[in-house]
Amino acid sequence: MRIEELIRAEVMDMVGYTPIEPLDILSKQTKVSTDNIVKLDGNENLYGCSPKVNVALGKYPYFNIYPDPEQRVLRLALEKYTGFNSQQIVCGSGSDDLIDLILRLFINPGDKVINCPPTFGMYPFSTRICGGEVINISRDRDFNLDIRGIIKAMDDRTKVIFLASPNNPTGNCVSIEEITELLDTEKIVVVDEAYVDFSNNSMAGMIFKYNNMIVLRTFSKWAGLAGLRIGYGLFPTEIVRYLMKIKQPYNANVAAQTAVLASLEDIEYLRNNITKIIIERERLFSKLKEIQWLNTYPSSANFILCSVQKDANIVVNGSSELNKGPLARQVWYQMRMKGVFIRYFDTPGLENFIRITVGRPEDTDRVVKALTEVVKNV
Numbered sequence: 001m002r003i004e005e006l007i008r009a010e011v012m013d014m015v016g017y018t019p020i021e022p023l024d025i026l027s028k029q030t031k032v033s034t035d036n037i038v039k040l041d042g043n044e045n046l047y048g049c050s051p052k053v054n055v056a057l058g059k060y061p062y063f064n065i066y067p068d069p070e071q072r073v074l075r076l077a078l079e080k081y082t083g084f085n086s087q088q089i090v091c092g093s094g095s096d097d098l099i100d101l102i103l104r105l106f107i108n109p110g111d112k113v114i115n116c117p118p119t120f121g122m123y124p125f126s127t128r129i130c131g132g133e134v135i136n137i138s139r140d141r142d143f144n145l146d147i148r149g150i151i152k153a154m155d156d157r158t159k160v161i162f163l164a165s166p167n168n169p170t171g172n173c174v175s176i177e178e179i180t181e182l183l184d185t186e187k188i189v190v191v192d193e194a195y196v197d198f199s200n201n202s203m204a205g206m207i208f209k210y211n212n213m214i215v216l217r218t219f220s221k222w223a224g225l226a227g228l229r230i231g232y233g234l235f236p237t238e239i240v241r242y243l244m245k246i247k248q249p250y251n252a253n254v255a256a257q258t259a260v261l262a263s264l265e266d267i268e269y270l271r272n273n274i275t276k277i278i279i280e281r282e283r284l285f286s287k288l289k290e291i292q293w294l295n296t297y298p299s300s301a302n303f304i305l306c307s308v309q310k311d312a313n314i315v316v317n318g319s320s321e322l323n324k325g326p327l328a329r330q331v332w333y334q335m336r337m338k339g340v341f342i343r344y345f346d347t348p349g350l351e352n353f354i355r356i357t358v359g360r361p362e363d364t365d366r367v368v369k370a371l372t373e374v375v376k377n378v
């Protein structure tokens with residue numbers, strides 16, 4: 001038999017999500033030791049997690065027991081942290097898990113989900129897995145939303161609108177006026193606030209006014225827990241009971257829950273790291289602005305987006321196929337050979353773009369030095 005004949009057609013035809021590789025794999029690929037790698041491609045927090053997390057995980061005695069499927073202790077701790085009632089909170093294995101849950105709750109095959117590229121690739125990825133139709137309403141040249149275009153594209157089959165604020169990979173925020181106008185359409189509006197801790201521009205309070213508003217958060221960025229995969233959503237209470245019904249029973253593992261509880265006991269330490277990242281973001285931005293062949297965009301997140309100008313004269317070292325094609329990919333390749341990993345894009349709206357995570361001061365120095373070495377004087 002041919003297994004392909006049994007697989008859903010939309011899965012057969014869809015393009016997979018391109019994930020970021022871990023340190024050990026990057027080291028093997030480039031022959032650069034992990035100690036000498038500067039990893040600025042995944043928007044991870046290079047200051048790491050709270051030291052209290054390591055202590056709590058070392059002391060936890062019940063890794064052999066399933067976690068609480070109701071996430072009761074965790075949700076109560078998040079109630080204290082967020083100011084939202086625990087009955088408005090659902091936790092998951094990162095924001096990705098919650099994106100999938102929301103779509104499984106609302107999307108029937110053929111229903112439409114509005115996506116605003118360039119943005120986070122998991123929105124269209126999860127939509128297609130759930131059998132939904134992705135309606136792309138592109139941002140303008142400055143990456144602002146096309147609100148008129150979004151509203152015009154809606155019909156009876158439109159169910160969900162995804163908006164990241166700050167947006168990944170562009171770093172800009174959505175305004176409260178834009179969110180309000182979309183909420184008034186009575187579609188489900190999901191505001192992904194994965195990077196909100198670097199901007200202090202949260203829209204979460206609007207949930208108390210609108211029952212079609214959802215806000216997603218994660219501990220991956222500000223708390224340095226990307227490897228443990230833990231996030232949460234803030235919801236109207238009438239949505240929560242359905243999400244708790246359809247989620248996988250143990251979708252937030254005990255290690256991740258323990259790490260969150262320890263993180264919430266060390267807020268001052270973590271907020272100090274956030275302040276360091278914001279300060280370093282401004283320094284990195286000013287350094288990148290000095291590089292003539294880059295066009296650098298302001299950011300409210302922990303990364304900075306740049307376009308590579310056509311007059312960039314790349315220094316070619318090596319004959320790999322990866323070192324050919326768009327200028328942004330050539331820059332990405334030459335940087336990785338120096339042990340500095342960034343993200344490059346060559347998709348509609350992001351032709352010849354690179355994205356650089358904000359790290360520590362020494363990481364800024366390494367990335368700027370590498371950038372000045374991979375391009376000849378222009």
